[in-house]
Amino acid sequence: MTPEEVIDLLTTAAAYDRRKVGEADVVAWHAAVKDLDILDAQDAVVGHYCESTDWLMPAHVRKRVKAIREARLAREIVPAPDAELADEPGPYLEAIQDAVKKLARGFSLPKQIAAKVEPSEEYIEERGEDHSPIRIEAFRVACPWPPCRALPGAVCVDADGRRLSVPAHEARLRAAGLLEGDGQPRAIGDAS
Incomplete structure (x- = not known):
């Protein structure tokens, strides 16, 4: 947090408790809260005055910011x-x-872990007559079709969760950059 942001923080507090903010206040508060994010600190000030009539101190802000961060980490x-x-x-x-x-x-x-994924042996065995290198390349990306959402390397499924006889949805081919605008396959390695 910059000294200017500390001024904004103290201005928010002053709106609640009518404190007078001077240069010394900004220097002291900056030393105590400079490592905090301004938006979290603002939320902490508002939260403090929503639940308390106590005079706001840097320790209150730090404690509430810590709780805000812990709550985020608990959700993620x-x-x-x-x-x-x-x-x-x-x-x-x-x-x-x-x-x-x-x-x-x-x-x-x-x-999602972003790593190069080769088609699985299971895919290679079950791909049947469709040996298109374009479809194999499509397996390097996740399928964006909402009912499927197959991860890289996994076979696409239909809306009922059954494997497709053709291993990749058209949306997956598009996501992999393997189809032209007219729906025709693009040559692998073609940069256009």
Whole structure:
């Protein structure tokens, strides 16, 4: 939080308790709350005065911001770091800590591990006569069709959860960038 944001925070508090805010107040409060996010701190001030008539102090703000962050973390699942970091304990831990910090601050993170996925042996066996490399490439992305939502590497299913005889929905082919605007397959490796 910048000194200017501390002024905004103290102005919010002053609207409730009629405090006079001077330069010394800004310096002291900045030293106590500079590591907090301004939006969380504002929410903490409003929450304090919704539940209490006590004079607001930095400890009140810090306590409420901590509760706000803990509530966010309780609602969210911390996504796993990239699979490439699995054999590197230091960077893996840093990635988890970074994700926790972002979630605590209110950022949304993708829940899916983004890794290159090869088609499973099961797919290769069950793909039948459709040996199109385009369909195999489609398996590198999740299916965006709402009733399906197959993860990368998994076979698409119909609305009743049954496997498709053709392994990928058209929406999945489009998501993988494998169809032209007219619905015709694009050549693999074609950048156009």
